[in-house]
Amino acid sequence: MDKIREIFDIGAGFETAIDWLTEYADWLFDFIAVVVEGFLDGVNWAFHLLPPPLMIILFVAIAWHTASRGVALFSVIGFTLIYYMGYWSETMDTLSLVFSAVIFGLLVGIPLGIWASKSDKAWNILRPVLDFMQTLPAFVYLIPAVLLFKLGPVPGVIATLIFSLPPAVRLTNLGIRQVPVEIKEACRSFGATPKQMLLKAELPVALPTIMAGVNQTIMLALSMVVISGMIGAGGLGNVVLKGITQLRIDMGFEGGISIVILAIFLDRVTQALSDASGRQS
């Protein structure tokens, strides 16, 4: 058994692969890092642009407009509480991380989902990969992210992106596959090209399902962003981590509450957007 393991060592094989990547594909990861960092900095700058009271008003307005008065009321109380506890800046950092990871995630995930919905072969390849991605413990993502992108917010975004990608792919695929056959036939029977069919029929009809995927992606991203505090991604993850490592119960609890408030706000707002796109059709 040991003999075989010597020849065929899975862990070592993975290590070799990562080594190879760091050595020969360095330029690629540097490029990705530059792009992600630039985007993240821009987003972070935007979230810190307005003074906290104005941002709170903005969040409340978004909640009121998209969701309900209840969610708006919750946002007033929740965000004021975060501000009062003194974690405003960290919360905005976390929000920027989530936002960046989700944007990049959707940029990758939705096209993958479309591809998977069009080709059974693609879906048969993607499905086990997605299963693997979803069942692998979240911490495991941190290792290659650190090795390839060093420490800091960029590997945090990358790890978060990969962790939160599966629902976007799955639900985009599902949504498009669930478009009624007659609608697809109708499009073809009027001479629509595959592109016209996708843009004018399939994506709009699948939109509620895709939005449900976006919602899940955001929620997963939020949970992962906290974990990536361990590799120095910053934000509320850092607060919680400090709470754990320094046994500061007060800090850990306050950081936790801030995350929950942010999570509920993001969930309700995106849920409402998803419902709205469903009602329209």
Added chain:
Amino acid sequence: MALVEVKDLYKIFGPSPRRAIPMIKAGQTKQEIKKKTGCTVAINGATFEIHKKETFVVMGLSGSGKSTFIRCLNRLIKPTAGQILIDGQDIVLMNTEELRELRRYKMSMVFQNFGLLPHRNVVNNVEFGLEVSGMEKEPRRAKALKALTLVGLEGFEYSMPNELSGGMQQRVGLARALANDPEILLMDEAFSALDPLIRSQMQDELLELQAKMHKTIIFITHDLDEALKIGDRIAILGPDGRVRQIGTPEAILAHPSDEYVKEFVQNVDRTRVITANTIKHRCSVLNHTKDGPRAALHLMEKEKKSFAYIIDADRVLKGIVHIEDAARLVKEKKEDLAPIIRHDFYTTSADTPISDLLATAIESKYPLALINEQGIFQGIVDREAIIAEVNEGADDTGAPVVFSEVLEQNGNGLGGEDNAPEKKGKES
């Protein structure tokens, strides 16, 4: 003239379907082929022509391949073998680009469950076909609005599809198909999802529209009554995917080609389909310009009738004369028939179904006179002919029972004894 020619068309679903064709030709059944090759035969060697401006109905029960057939016509499904010529061009051989052109400009399709885009309002749905063919916003909006007027949906242009009833949604589907003014309209069970009252109303409207538009309509249905009502010609598909009979509704009802079709049509209300034209008689008539009362009397005696129809030199119907009036004229030694011509009888046109004539024919003293739009006399329809036609195929054995039998069955012998022999004699 044939617009669509289908030649020896096969569609077989399953792995390497072509190998099933020799088996079909060798006369093996659908089940045998399914067992041996795993292939399902959907269309089995269909050959027929569809003429310009006719409504051609393909009728069959579920599993007869009718939906597959209509999808072969615009190549939503690629046939396994055979030819489909539209204006002499074989669409089976067309490439993607040519097919797209065909679908955009030549033929449109109406779907059973409407196939509307739920996120677009009515007018945007109707515009869809024009939009994908690249038409500018303004002309396509104008065309869409015109199509909506045609199907009677003014005022609903900006409603969403889910706000409309089924019948109205299908009107949107119809308007969408009409908007790009195609030569051929494919209708796949277009009214089957609607409730019976709305369905019948939509059928009437389709007939009205067709009278105005003169499209070539290919209509798929599983409902024989619908087929008979809408179709100029009908193709009946058997459960094996084979075309069993093609013909006009009347021809199919009058001369079913085989047992399957016969069984199919026997429950149809024939009176709705058989028209006055089929059962009309010729009859001798008087010529208004040359015949006098003596000729009239002579004719009526010869025909053993108490009346005679009068026409002019162009065979336009003028009226009817009664035997007593003619006799009186003879007695009065007058020559002109004009004063005794009566107009108190009924006329009808040749394409009226006899179900619409029955009540009138029973009430009327005279047979119905058949005239065309110019008033030209074409023959008569009498009540005996109508009743004979209604009787044909009507199967009421056992429903009316001779009263004496009822008495016997009830065991009520008293008093029944005396009458029974007499009645029995009549019965046998």
